Amino acid sequence: MMFHYRRLSFVVAALAAAITVASSPATTAVATPTTYPLHTSGRWILRPDGQRVKLASVNWSGAESPEFVVGGLDRATIGHIAGWIRANGFNSVRIPWSNEMYEHNPVVADRYVRANPELKGKRALDVLDRVVDALGRAGLMVVLDNHVSRADWCCNGKDGNGLWYTAAYPESHWIADWRGIVTRYRNRPQVVAAELRNEIRDAGGVSPTWGDGNPRTDWAAAAERGGNAVLAANRNLLVVVGGLNYQTDLTGAYHRPIRLKVGGRLVYAAHAYKWEYDVNHGYGPFSKQLGARWGYLVAQGKPYTAPVWVSEFGTCITWTAGCDKADSNFSNGIQRYLREGDIDWAYWQLNGTQSAGTGRQHGALDYYGLLNTAWTGAANAASVARIKALEKMTQRP
Numbered sequence: 001m002m003f004h005y006r007r008l009s010f011v012v013a014a015l016a017a018a019i020t021v022a023s024s025p026a027t028t029a030v031a032t033p034t035t036y037p038l039h040t041s042g043r044w045i046l047r048p049d050g051q052r053v054k055l056a057s058v059n060w061s062g063a064e065s066p067e068f069v070v071g072g073l074d075r076a077t078i079g080h081i082a083g084w085i086r087a088n089g090f091n092s093v094r095i096p097w098s099n100e101m102y103e104h105n106p107v108v109a110d111r112y113v114r115a116n117p118e119l120k121g122k123r124a125l126d127v128l129d130r131v132v133d134a135l136g137r138a139g140l141m142v143v144l145d146n147h148v149s150r151a152d153w154c155c156n157g158k159d160g161n162g163l164w165y166t167a168a169y170p171e172s173h174w175i176a177d178w179r180g181i182v183t184r185y186r187n188r189p190q191v192v193a194a195e196l197r198n199e200i201r202d203a204g205g206v207s208p209t210w211g212d213g214n215p216r217t218d219w220a221a222a223a224e225r226g227g228n229a230v231l232a233a234n235r236n237l238l239v240v241v242g243g244l245n246y247q248t249d250l251t252g253a254y255h256r257p258i259r260l261k262v263g264g265r266l267v268y269a270a271h272a273y274k275w276e277y278d279v280n281h282g283y284g285p286f287s288k289q290l291g292a293r294w295g296y297l298v299a300q301g302k303p304y305t306a307p308v309w310v311s312e313f314g315t316c317i318t319w320t321a322g323c324d325k326a327d328s329n330f331s332n333g334i335q336r337y338l339r340e341g342d343i344d345w346a347y348w349q350l351n352g353t354q355s356a357g358t359g360r361q362h363g364a365l366d367y368y369g370l371l372n373t374a375w376t377g378a379a380n381a382a383s384v385a386r387i388k389a390l391e392k393m394t395q396r397p
Contacts (some may be wrong), residue, residue: 036189037236039264043298044397045238045307045344055309056391057092057143057346058085058370060131064096064147064154065355067362068106068124070131072351073113074363076375078131082138084371085350088384089391093135094311094346096147096154096198097128099169102177112362125184136190143240143346144181145195145311146174153357155199155246162203164196164222171222175229182233193238195269195311196226199246208244210252219244220256231262240267240309243294247271247312250294257304266306267344270294272313274330286333298341307344310334314348317380318367335390342395347387352379 035048045053060081062071072081085093105123113119119127132142148154148161149169155161165171178194185191200208200219209217227239241258243250250268258266270293278285287295297308315331316323338345352371354360365373370384378384 036192038192038238040238040266040307041264041397042300042305043307045267045309046397050397052393052396053091054342054391054393055092055141055143055344055346056090057094057309057311057344058090059094059096059312059346059349060085061096061147061349061351062355063101063124063128063131064098064151065357065360066151067109067112067355068098068101068151069108069112069127070095071353071355072371072375073116073119073127074111075115075353075373077116078134079138081350081371081375082134082140084377085135086138086140088378089388090140091391092141092143092192092346093350094143094145094195095128095131096145097181098147098151099149099173099177100151101125102181103169103173129184132185132188132191136188140190141192142185142188142190143193143195143238143311144185144191145198145240146178147198149174151357153355153360155201157202158204159358160203162199162201163206163208163217164200164219164226166203171225175226178226178230179233182230182237186234189236191237193240193267194227194230195240195242196223196230197242199271200242200244201246210244211256220252220258223258224260227258227266228261231260231265235262235265237265238267239265240269240311242269242271242311246276248276248293250297250308251292253297253304253306257306268294268297268306268308269311270308272310272330272334274315274326277330277333279326279330279333283333283336286329287337290334290337295337295341295343298343309344309346310338311346312348313338313345314368316367317369317383318365320365320367323367331386335386338390339392339394342393345390 101124105125110120149166208219211220223241316327351366352369352373354364354366356362372379
């Protein structure tokens with residue numbers, strides 16, 4: 001899919017808005033909410049008292065996979081993993097899940113939870129309950145992310161999961177599943193947000209659109225239907241809407257913003273990886289792409305202004321085959337952009353080892369993972385320290 005960019009003046013304004021430092025005093029730590037629920041105003045996510053909350057998150061994957069459980073529970077206890085996340089300054093965790101996991105709710109194989117014997121024989125949603133509860137006890141917020149319909153590793157144009165629905169899991173299921181999982185966690189205030197769908201993209205030759213009214217392809221309209229269903233089940237949640245083309249393109253929101261029935265709940269989500277941007281010709285071209293595709297949304301006082309959460313960005317933590325100079329260029333560039341704009345983010349990913357799925361092998365090294373393969377500590381302390389530095393809050397409303 002080709003990107004459609006605005007005139008140069010729009011790009012320049014977007015870039016300036018993305019990196020403008022607010023006039024209010026800076027603070028040196030991520031604000032963790034002591035009260036819920038969260039809401040939005042302008043480009044900010046706020047507590048009920050109006051203080052900013054910056055999402056400094058990590059992805060903990062696996063529940064969306066054919067294993068139906070977050071990774072690492074065969075190697076470390078839930079409490080240990082949650083404690084490591086909190087001890088390293090993160091304040092929130094994005095948990096991908098699949099419609100297959102929710103609807104079928106299978107018993108999780110014992111081998112995937114052997115370090116947590118109390119979970120043996122439990123079904124997928126029961127294990128997810130324990131994970132969400134452990135994260136809450138550690139003082140961490142949770143964002144539930146509908147990652148795929150059919151359980152698998154994500155993503156490519158041929159996996160059948162590119163749209164928000166499939167033949168086996170039509171839109172009616174997608175909405176019903178969101179209602180169900182939101183209702184399940186309605187009394188757990190640490191569950192603060194619902195990311196409606198991961199990486200909308202071409203699916204078998206059907207290209208998603210934004211705002212054209214076609215019920216088969218119009219993601220903006222579908223996101224409003226899904227978001228309103230979420231809010232009908234729990235009006236206190238933030239509703240997170242990603243862009244098109246693997247979540248890299250939010251240009252459609254410039255002319256056609258998402259409008260929900262409950263105000264102060266919308267957050268846009270973007271993704272960033274080295275293969276999606278020009279990372280080898282300096283920071284200028286790279287930052288212009290970011291600003292044009294989604295950074296412009298944090299320009300304050302515009303009709304389209306809303307918070308942007310980069311719910312996935314990642315690069316090599318453990319250098320191995322497939323890692324190259326572009327990884328360094330990308331890592332330096334995206335971290336500079338997030339730091340200068342003080343933008344909310346979620347690193348992909350926590351997992352030191354892979355979960356099963358297409359092209360994946362259970363227990364193999366995940367070289368994007370923050371944790372080592374034993375899940376006992378950092379795989380690369382220097383890389384983790386650089387990511388932790390992004391937790392600092394430098395702007396406020």
